[in-house]
Amino acid sequence: MKNDFDFIREQFDGSGVNAPENMGEDFVAKRLEGLEPVAEVENKNKKKRYWIPAGISAAAAVAVLTATALISYSLVNNLAFQKPVKLEKAVSSHSASLFGFKSREEVVKTVERVNKANDKRMINYYGNYAEAYAEDGAAAGTGSAKTFSGESLGHNTTYVQHTGVDEADKVKTDGKYIYYMSGNQTAIDIYSADGENSKKVASVSSESKSDSNYRCFSEFYISGSRLVTLGTYSVVRDKDGNAFDPGDDIEYSGEYTFDTATFAEVFDISDIGNIRQTGSFSQSGNYCSSRMIGDMLYIVTTDYAENGQDLPFICAEGNDIATADEVPTDCIYSVENPVSPNFMVVSSLDTSSNVSLTRTKAILGSADIIYCNQQNLYVTAYLYSNAVYNSFFDNSNSEASYSEPESTQIVKLSLDKGLDITAVAAVDGRIDDQYALDEYEGNLRVATTLYLDGRDVNNLFVLDEKLEILGSVTGFAENESIKAVRYIGSTAYVITYEQTDPLFVIDASDPANPAILGEVKISGFSTMLVPVDDNTLLGIGYYTQDEDDGIDMEIQEGLKLALFDVSDKSAPRVLDEKVFKNYYSEVQYNPKALVVNYERGDYVIPFSYNRFDYERDTSEQYSGSLNFRVANGKLEIIDEYVSDVFGFDDDIISGAYLERCAYTGDYIYLLGWGNKGNKGETVIDSVRYKAE
Amino acid sequence: MNEKDLVKRARAGDKSAFSQLYMNRRDSLYRYAYFKLGSSHDAEDAVSACIVAAYTGISTLKSEKAFTGWLFRILYRECCAVIRRRSERQGEESLEERNDLYVCDSHLAPELSEALSQLSAEERDIVLLSAVAGYKSGEIAEMLGLKPATVRSKLSRALAKMRSFLE
Numbered sequence: 001m002k003n004d005f006d007f008i009r010e011q012f013d014g015s016g017v018n019a020p021e022n023m024g025e026d027f028v029a030k031r032l033e034g035l036e037p038v039a040e041v042e043n044k045n046k047k048k049r050y051w052i053p054a055g056i057s058a059a060a061a062v063a064v065l066t067a068t069a070l071i072s073y074s075l076v077n078n079l080a081f082q083k084p085v086k087l088e089k090a091v092s093s094h095s096a097s098l099f100g101f102k103s104r105e106e107v108v109k110t111v112e113r114v115n116k117a118n119d120k121r122m123i124n125y126y127g128n129y130a131e132a133y134a135e136d137g138a139a140a141g142t143g144s145a146k147t148f149s150g151e152s153l154g155h156n157t158t159y160v161q162h163t164g165v166d167e168a169d170k171v172k173t174d175g176k177y178i179y180y181m182s183g184n185q186t187a188i189d190i191y192s193a194d195g196e197n198s199k200k201v202a203s204v205s206s207e208s209k210s211d212s213n214y215r216c217f218s219e220f221y222i223s224g225s226r227l228v229t230l231g232t233y234s235v236v237r238d239k240d241g242n243a244f245d246p247g248d249d250i251e252y253s254g255e256y257t258f259d260t261a262t263f264a265e266v267f268d269i270s271d272i273g274n275i276r277q278t279g280s281f282s283q284s285g286n287y288c289s290s291r292m293i294g295d296m297l298y299i300v301t302t303d304y305a306e307n308g309q310d311l312p313f314i315c316a317e318g319n320d321i322a323t324a325d326e327v328p329t330d331c332i333y334s335v336e337n338p339v340s341p342n343f344m345v346v347s348s349l350d351t352s353s354n355v356s357l358t359r360t361k362a363i364l365g366s367a368d369i370i371y372c373n374q375q376n377l378y379v380t381a382y383l384y385s386n387a388v389y390n391s392f393f394d395n396s397n398s399e400a401s402y403s404e405p406e407s408t409q410i411v412k413l414s415l416d417k418g419l420d421i422t423a424v425a426a427v428d429g430r431i432d433d434q435y436a437l438d439e440y441e442g443n444l445r446v447a448t449t450l451y452l453d454g455r456d457v458n459n460l461f462v463l464d465e466k467l468e469i470l471g472s473v474t475g476f477a478e479n480e481s482i483k484a485v486r487y488i489g490s491t492a493y494v495i496t497y498e499q500t501d502p503l504f505v506i507d508a509s510d511p512a513n514p515a516i517l518g519e520v521k522i523s524g525f526s527t528m529l530v531p532v533d534d535n536t537l538l539g540i541g542y543y544t545q546d547e548d549d550g551i552d553m554e555i556q557e558g559l560k561l562a563l564f565d566v567s568d569k570s571a572p573r574v575l576d577e578k579v580f581k582n583y584y585s586e587v588q589y590n591p592k593a594l595v596v597n598y599e600r601g602d603y604v605i606p607f608s609y610n611r612f613d614y615e616r617d618t619s620e621q622y623s624g625s626l627n628f629r630v631a632n633g634k635l636e637i638i639d640e641y642v643s644d645v646f647g648f649d650d651d652i653i654s655g656a657y658l659e660r661c662a663y664t665g666d667y668i669y670l671l672g673w674g675n676k677g678n679k680g681e682t683v684i685d686s687v688r689y690k691a692e
Numbered sequence: 693m694n695e696k697d698l699v700k701r702a703r704a705g706d707k708s709a710f711s712q713l714y715m716n717r718r719d720s721l722y723r724y725a726y727f728k729l730g731s732s733h734d735a736e737d738a739v740s741a742c743i744v745a746a747y748t749g750i751s752t753l754k755s756e757k758a759f760t761g762w763l764f765r766i767l768y769r770e771c772c773a774v775i776r777r778r779s780e781r782q783g784e785e786s787l788e789e790r791n792d793l794y795v796c797d798s799h800l801a802p803e804l805s806e807a808l809s810q811l812s813a814e815e816r817d818i819v820l821l822s823a824v825a826g827y828k829s830g831e832i833a834e835m836l837g838l839k840p841a842t843v844r845s846k847l848s849r850a851l852a853k854m855r856s857f858l859e
Contacts (some may be wrong), residue, residue, distance in 0.1 A: 004848065005848075012824050016802050024715070031709065032711075
């Protein structure tokens, strides 16, 4: 049987939709009459990577950066279709209010209002009746970074941001078994961890009841003898909003709407030959993220409310939509300016026996990235600005109304106090990933990149426990964007990128006056920073090549490891770097793909090698695992294993794809989806660690 | 003449070389625009605008081998511009809804259009960019501001949804 991708591609190829006869060479000739290519705009200062963004006026740049100007810079601005833009808004952060509702009708009215005028500001509307909601923040979290002074379990655990706060993943091991989610996300396969003799011993299926109830896994946890799965399922409703029984197959037509809900299910895996489900729960919305602390599971979903009657719901019993309960009005809130009718729905669940819900909160205001320590959960949402939106969709003819900068909304929930919402704020700019946030001594540090006046600038904010701004460094690394952040104690390490990769060291020990201490430049860029010891940072990311610069899409030519010495914070330096041309790895965009072996003091990452020879139209492709360590200030490759089980992730779905590695005992396990046509079934390979 | 030389000559202003490059891809360009916009008239407009933007802006193309991806990226933008203008004509207020306007006013491949209409705007984009325009998950991720893993999972899900509708 064909895989879905090939099947759909053939449908398009064979659709009979082809360019009409009149759209031939004459058509082109007519369109190009009197036109000539616009001469390339050379910029003496630096090579551009994007199409020149909407014109930048030097005056505006100075206005924003006066206080912290690092580089003075202007762009040639002579393309006919580009208009200069004026925007003189200072970079900022502010705390915001959260509003509660008195009745369900108020919620419904608000959702409908937001739906109607999606991007209109709602402050006045809320002002009429809403009661401001704010409480004191909770106590501070502890340190975040972890080096090799770590644990000794004999197997890897998911690479997480905070020790003790587990993060769900698609692969986990408990030392005895390896659990891995299939490519089509409908099964979690369980392999015995027996080196070369590893085999599949069990599988947990997502068990869709019908096509209309399409269920698939997102991620999962292993917690003691329990498997905790998270996934989504479809809820199909008729035009009156009534949900269909999940067991019914529906003849699709335009009359139906699809909705998504997220489930959490707990399985007892103490007897791998007899895995039993012991509890389930679900709530409305797409799965956003989750965390697990001890037995407590925290789930965040984002629920698009298509109409006012479509309020967030929870099902104490799995995905039986008939038993769904609406989230009570007194647990629903709204941020000050919801820009889209999306609820973030946050639940805390005790998984110790089955699954018991302890609390649910729904907040009108979306959710993207979450950051969590033992005490607090921060849910962030990116708020598009008109400027970014328009430039994204239409670079060449932009007449955007540059009124609002892009910003990130942050909602803080206290885990100690039953998910009480303790503060809400917004900071200018967007965040790269969860590592851009960190709580230290009660203060939240946030690193953002802001698209302002047609180019990127970068900022670091320090917010107090009520998320009010204490201090900031704004406007650094103009024209570059943040690719990686790591906080160690009171110091922030920030990687930005345009053509080169500066590592900025920012001292935030005085929260009111964070300051850039030093920087070092290196080509390529890191997307992940890993503390090796007190003085050394490992950067994992991309190798890039200048001359092969495809326009407005960065061409990343391979994998790069970099080692930074940060013992002198005012003068960080590059200790070592290793370039792997034509190598790619999931770890370049997903920190969880890093396997740290604390006993051996080394690292493993999966890789794929792919080189096309365009002249001969041939290619060389293979995948495997890379085992390396840091010794005496150098990067040392211990072993590069090439698997004969995996090929390369060439055409997304039909190709064989090595995704992850794991280890238990002396073996590294390689996990991925299978070869063509088997619908994403899992494949495993293993290699013994090379003796040091 | 091979493609690489055609791109070189087009960059030097050779319209016939550019025309040849277009002719080699015209069906997939048109198909992409048609399924993205759901209208043959709008598809013609978008492809037409793409031709002009690509030819006049060809000096910004750095690498010959990136031509196809670069061209589809321009087409993608032109399609978004068509959607934006369309929604302005219809007086839509919401930015988000703009991307959600999927109309189908034509009789070509009605089943496939119907299958696409089951998807969200984002899922449609991902399916068309991969199955019609031939982008890889990493490139789509870059264009749509998603993570490659997210693109992969959204794609496999959207494909399964379409397939169950079509089969």
